Amino acid sequence: MRTYEMRAHEMDxxxxxxxxxxxxxxxxxxxxxxxxxxxxxxxAGPGTEGVARWLRTAVGAATxxxxxxxxxxxxxxGPGSGSRIVLAVDPRTAQESGPEAYRIAVDxxxxxxxxxxxxxxxxxxxxxxxxxxxxxxxxAPVAPGRxxxxxxxxxxxxxxxxxxxxxxxxxxxxxxxxxxxxxxxLLAAHKLNVFHFHLTDDQGWRVExxxxxxxTEVGAWRSRTKWGHRASELWDEKPHGGYYTQDDIRExxxxxxxxxxxxxxxxxxxxxxxxxxxAYPELGNTDVIDTTSLSVWxxxxxxxxxxxxxxxxxxxxxxxxxxxxxxxxxxTSPFIHIGGDECxxxxxxxxPTAQARMRELGLADEDRLxxxxxxxxxxxxxxxxxxxxGWDEILEGGLAPGAAVSSWRGYAGGIAAARAxxxxxxxxxxxxxxxxxxxxxxxxxxxxxxxxxxxxVYRFEPVPPQLTEEEAAHVLGTQANVWTxxxxxxxxxxxxxxPRLAAFAEVAWSSLPAPAERDYxxxxxxxxxxxxxxxxxxxxxxxxxxxHPWQRRPGVLGRPIEGAPPNV
Numbered sequence: 376m377r378t379y380e381m382r383a384h385e386m387d388x389x390x391x392x393x394x395x396x397x398x399x400x401x402x403x404x405x406x407x408x409x410x411x412x413x414x415x416x417x418x419a420g421p422g423t424e425g426v427a428r429w430l431r432t433a434v435g436a437a438t439x440x441x442x443x444x445x446x447x448x449x450x451x452x453g454p455g456s457g458s459r460i461v462l463a464v465d466p467r468t469a470q471e472s473g474p475e476a477y478r479i480a481v482d483x484x485x486x487x488x489x490x491x492x493x494x495x496x497x498x499x500x501x502x503x504x505x506x507x508x509x510x511x512x513x514x515a516p517v518a519p520g521r522x523x524x525x526x527x528x529x530x531x532x533x534x535x536x537x538x539x540x541x542x543x544x545x546x547x548x549x550x551x552x553x554x555x556x557x558x559x560x561l562l563a564a565h566k567l568n569v570f571h572f573h574l575t576d577d578q579g580w581r582v583e584x585x586x587x588x589x590x591t592e593v594g595a596w597r598s599r600t601k602w603g604h605r606a607s608e609l610w611d612e613k614p615h616g617g618y619y620t621q622d623d624i625r626e627x628x629x630x631x632x633x634x635x636x637x638x639x640x641x642x643x644x645x646x647x648x649x650x651x652x653x654a655y656p657e658l659g660n661t662d663v664i665d666t667t668s669l670s671v672w673x674x675x676x677x678x679x680x681x682x683x684x685x686x687x688x689x690x691x692x693x694x695x696x697x698x699x700x701x702x703x704x705x706x707t708s709p710f711i712h713i714g715g716d717e718c719x720x721x722x723x724x725x726x727p728t729a730q731a732r733m734r735e736l737g738l739a740d741e742d743r744l745x746x747x748x749x750x751x752x753x754x755x756x757x758x759x760x761x762x763x764x765g766w767d768e769i770l771e772g773g774l775a776p777g778a779a780v781s782s783w784r785g786y787a788g789g790i791a792a793a794r795a796x797x798x799x800x801x802x803x804x805x806x807x808x809x810x811x812x813x814x815x816x817x818x819x820x821x822x823x824x825x826x827x828x829x830x831x832v833y834r835f836e837p838v839p840p841q842l843t844e845e846e847a848a849h850v851l852g853t854q855a856n857v858w859t860x861x862x863x864x865x866x867x868x869x870x871x872x873x874p875r876l877a878a879f880a881e882v883a884w885s886s887l888p889a890p891a892e893r894d895y896x897x898x899x900x901x902x903x904x905x906x907x908x909x910x911x912x913x914x915x916x917x918x919x920x921x922x923h924p925w926q927r928r929p930g931v932l933g934r935p936i937e938g939a940p941p942n943v
Contacts, residue, residue, distance in 0.1 A: 390901070391903075391905070392502060392506075392530075392901065393505070393898075395885050395897075396530050396532035397531055398529075398531040399529065400529045402528060406483060408524040408527055409524065409525045410458060410524050411458060411460075411507075411524070413440060413441065415440060415443075415457075417430060417443070417460045417462065419444070419462045423463065426500050427444070427462060429633065430460065434500075434507065436514055437510060439519055440523070457484070459486070460488070461486070462488050462496050463490075464491070464493060465478070468495065469495075470491075471491075472533040474492030475490075475568070475635075476490065476491040476495050476532065477496060477530075479499050480528075483527070493635065495533075497634065498532070498566050507523055509911045511911075512908045512912050534566065534883070534884045535885060537851060539566065539852055540802075540855070541569070541571065541854060541855050541872075542641075542854055542855070542856040542857060544857060545859070546575055546577075546578050546580070547675070547859040547860045548862055549595075549615070552619060552623045555627055556627065557865075560634070562634070563635075563636060564908075566880060567636070567876075567880055570631055570638050570639070571854060572639065573643070574640055574642060575642050576650065577648070578597060578675075579594065579597060580595050580618065580650045582618060582619055582624060582699070583618060583620050584699075586694050587691070589654040590650075590651060592654070594654035595617060596615070597670070598670065598671075599612045599673050600613075600673055601674040603928075603932040604675070624703070628704070632706075637707050637709070638707060639708060640702075640708065642692070642695060644682055645682040645748050646677070646681045646682075646716065648681060648682050649678050652666055655691070658682055658688050658691060659680055659681075660683045660723070681718050681722060683726070683728060684723065684744055685728060692752070696755065700759060710764045711756055711762070711763060712763075712781070714766060715768050720744075724741060729741075729744065742772035744772070745768075746771065746774075749778070754775075762777060762779060763778045763779070764778065765780065765781065767782045774792065778797060779799065780797055780800070781799075781854075783804055784804065784943070785941070786801070786803055789839070789850070790846075794846055796849065798851050800853065803943075804856070805943070806827065806835040807854070809856065809875055809876070810823050810824065811825050812824060812827070814921065818922050818927055819922065820867070820870065820922065820928035821861035821933040823934050823935070825938075825939070827940075829874055832875045832879050833878040833898055834893055835853075835882050836889070837850060838850050853879075866926075869916060870916065870917050872916075873917070874909065877902065877905055878898065902919075
């Protein structure tokens, strides 16, 4: 990329951008801002048509400007300045900095956004929206006829990681489709490009599988829900549930793809499967318990009810994954997450069927039986052009050769996987589990886990120093995880996720110095403007001074953990 060095006496043309861009620089003295008005047109080069469509839909709605198409790049005929927004894919940018890199140059007549690929152009368009100010995030103009200007200057930017993700658990508490689409927009606004969609767990199955209809007829619904931590004596006696039809999933995937977001669907096996067993009791360890007595779980924690390691179970889930692959195309969902975490082995130890399978396969223990289960689906997915990814427990008993790891229990699993040549996504719970509380004190609603402040998240470093350069190359990136046991609605999810997701987004995108050297004061200064963007978007974030009265949940038990989290 062409570089522009900022001189100390010159004003930064991008003082409030989040994530902070790689480089910024001014244009020659006297260059004025670019005014956008009714005469402004979009000149979309090959491959950027989707970005132009997004600009008209999102920025056009907020500004009230038509942002008309200009196939030949000539100024529009409407009244106004005749300014242009030029969108172009630049092969040189792709070669130098990758497909997600972009460059914006703004002078008095033109906003030019060049990207290494369509994704880079899209991230540049997100930056343009920030440059227009917080009102550019509204759904309709609040001041019709106001002047919209873009400050002059040059921005050059590229992401540090190719995997910049958010995992959303929709099993513990279901988020309707419109809420998921809203979160995809929020991810895009923060230049996050992976949506990890946790679709199944003990407390609910959330995706329609046509060959197994009881998964949603039975498995998507529970009779009541624990209110607060599992030790709480409170219950919400209202039935809870919901699921996405296959057309809903197609819509979500297409919506994400338009925003250059990859979707990673998760079907959790062999543990966290009580909802599936409640729907189809033959999937459980029927020689240990009466699986017909099980219902969709109504509380939190880890249940002993796991899948039986039988051929019937394998064939059942092959059918599930076959339909899933049809809903999540390889182009946008190259990875399929199979969970693999927190699988209690008690029933397998007691099960004659499981023990016979272990003898048949020559397996030394139940950990290796789980590894056999995971390896089966790794081979199955690989044969169909996909890659398996799972939580770091899939390391136990031996990791499937092509599998990638979501390192959640700390850094250790990711370090071990990277040293063994496996790709890793770093998401250690001690740092980027956004269900953990944001402050100490009794005002935090249903406080869970360690205190993880905005600054703590900003100082998170995804690549541990123990890795060599070659090993670190296996770190695909990082993601923040949102487990929703104590998040009953979208407002509670907003509260836990924001503003910390903004700090996480900068960690995932920007090339920051070592954690102790990061300029948190500068980030806080930029957040003052970002809070206004979140306000315009209607995000119910945690205010810097603490929760609003209506965000508190007095008397509802959480599970706070005191002290600093271990660095493991």
